[in-house]
Amino acid sequence: MxxxxxxxxxxxxxxxxxxxxxxxxxxxxxxxxxxxxxxxxxxxxxRAADLDEFPAGPRAKEIARNLEEVSGEEKDPRFAQAVLEESTDVVMEAPFVLTETRFGHVGVNAGIDRSNVPDHDLLLLxxxxxxxxxxxxxxxxxxxxxxxxxxxxxxxxxxxxxxxxxxxxxxxxxxxxxxxxxxxxxxxxxxxxxxxxxxxxxxxxxxxxxxxxxxxxxxxxxxxxxxxxxxxxxxxxxxxxxxxxxxxxxxx
Missing domain, CATH: 3.30.1330.100 (CofE-like)
Incomplete structure (x- = not known):
C-alpha cells in the first residue's frame, strides 16, 4: 500500500x-x-478552550496537589478540572491522570492537548x-x-x-x-x-x-x-x- x-x-x-x-x-x-x-x-x-473556562472544584484542587507532591512541579487545578469535565471515569489520579472520555477512549488527561493551539490554552478532543x-x-x-x-x-x-x-x-x-x-x-x-x-x-x-x-x-x-x-x-x-x-x- x-x-x-x-x-x-x-x-x-x-x-x-x-x-x-x-x-x-x-x-x-x-x-x-x-x-x-x-x-x-x-x-x-x-474545541479550543482557555483554562479560565474551568474554575477548579474541590476534587480538581486535590488532584493538582497530589500531582505536585509526586512530580515536584506546580500543577494548575484548572487543567485538572478540564480533565474531569471531559471524562466519565477517572481510572488513575497519580502519578498521572488516566481517564475514560465520553466516547469510551481511555487516555492520559482525557486526551487534552496543550501544544499546537496558537490562540488558546487547551485543545479538547x-x-x-x-x-x-x-x-x-x-x-x-x-x-x-x-x-x-x-x-x-x-x-x-x-x-x-x-x-x-x-x-x-x-x-x-x-x-x-x-x-x-x-x-x-x-x-x-x-x-x-x-x-x-x-x-x-x-x-x-x-x-x-x-x-x-x-x-x-x-x-x-x-x-x-x-x-x-x-x-x-x-x-x-x-x-x-x-x-x-x-x-x-x-x-x-
Missing part, C-alpha cells in the same frame, strides 16, 4: 470545512482511507470522533473511509503511537475467528484492529511537532474478505487491567 500526506493544508480554524480543504488538494478514490489527526478536527469544531469522521466521510468526493487519529501512550511499553478514536465508512476490526491458519487450525480469538494499524502507519507519514501534515491518505489497502466488527473499547466486565487498577494505589 501507499501512504502520502495531503499537502499545503493551512492552519485550521473553527468552522473550516475539512472535507472541502482535503478534496481541493488531492484526487481521492473510493477505496482510499483518509486518516485525519484529531487536532485539526477539534480546531474545526471549535472532538466530542464524538466517530460522528466527526462520518461527517467528513459523507462530504468527501467518492466517500472514502475516514479515521480520526490521536497519539497516546502504551501500557507496558515506552513511547507513543497513533490510535483511532473515531472512524466511518469501514469496520474498526477484521475478524479472523473461524478462518484457518496454514496448518488448518481454526483461529479462535484473533480480531485485528485495522483502524489502529492504519492510524499508526499514517502517523509515520504525518509526524509530530511542527510537521503541519495532519491528513494522510492510505491507498491500495484492502479490508479483504473477512468479517468486520466495530467493537473497539473494552467494557469494564472484560477489562481486567482496569478492574485491577480500581484497587491499586500509587506508592512513590
Amino acid at each position: 501507499e501512504l502520502f500526506a495531503v499537502p499545503e493544508l493551512p492552519e485550521i480554524h473553527e468552522g473550516d470545512d475539512l472535507a472541502a480543504m482535503i478534496a481541493d488538494r488531492v484526487d481521492l478514490r473510493p477505496d482510499d482511507v483518509v486518516c485525519v489527526a484529531s487536532t485539526v478536527v477539534s480546531k474545526a469544531e471549535g 472532538p466530542k464524538r470522533p466517530s460522528q466527526s469522521a462520518e461527517r467528513i466521510h459523507e462530504r468527501l468526493p467518492e466517500s472514502p473511509p475516514v479515521i480520526v487519529t490521536d497519539t497516546s501512550g502504551r501500557s507496558f511499553r515506552h513511547g507513543q503511537r497513533a490510535v483511532a478514536i473515531g472512524w466511518a465508512g469501514m469496520p474498526a476490526s477484521r475478524d479472523w475467528r473461524g478462518e484457518t491458519d496454514r496448518d488448518g487450525h481454526e483461529l479462535q480469538v484473533t480480531v485485528e484492529s485495522v483502524v489502529d494499524e492504519l492510524a499508526g502507519a499514517a502517523n509515520l507519514v504525518s509526524g509530530e511537532g511542527d510537521d503541519g501534515t495532519p491528513v494522510v491518505v492510505v491507498r491500495d489497502w484492502a479490508f479483504g474478505d473477512h468479517g468486520g466488527s466495530d467493537n473497539m473499547f473494552r467494557e469494564m466486565r472484560g477489562d481486567f487491567v482496569r478492574q485491577a487498577l480500581r484497587d491499586w494505589e500509587y506508592e512513590p
Whole structure:
C-alpha cells in the first residue's frame, strides 16, 4: 500500500470545512482511507478552550496537589478540572491522570492537548470522533473511509503511537475467528484492529511537532474478505487491567 500526506493544508480554524480543504488538494478514490489527526478536527469544531473556562472544584484542587507532591512541579487545578469535565471515569489520579472520555477512549488527561493551539490554552478532543469522521466521510468526493487519529501512550511499553478514536465508512476490526491458519487450525480469538494499524502507519507519514501534515491518505489497502466488527473499547466486565487498577494505589 501507499501512504502520502495531503499537502499545503493551512492552519485550521473553527468552522473550516475539512472535507472541502482535503478534496481541493488531492484526487481521492473510493477505496482510499483518509486518516485525519484529531487536532485539526477539534480546531474545526471549535474545541479550543482557555483554562479560565474551568474554575477548579474541590476534587480538581486535590488532584493538582497530589500531582505536585509526586512530580515536584506546580500543577494548575484548572487543567485538572478540564480533565474531569471531559471524562466519565477517572481510572488513575497519580502519578498521572488516566481517564475514560465520553466516547469510551481511555487516555492520559482525557486526551487534552496543550501544544499546537496558537490562540488558546487547551485543545479538547472532538466530542464524538466517530460522528466527526462520518461527517467528513459523507462530504468527501467518492466517500472514502475516514479515521480520526490521536497519539497516546502504551501500557507496558515506552513511547507513543497513533490510535483511532473515531472512524466511518469501514469496520474498526477484521475478524479472523473461524478462518484457518496454514496448518488448518481454526483461529479462535484473533480480531485485528485495522483502524489502529492504519492510524499508526499514517502517523509515520504525518509526524509530530511542527510537521503541519495532519491528513494522510492510505491507498491500495484492502479490508479483504473477512468479517468486520466495530467493537473497539473494552467494557469494564472484560477489562481486567482496569478492574485491577480500581484497587491499586500509587506508592512513590
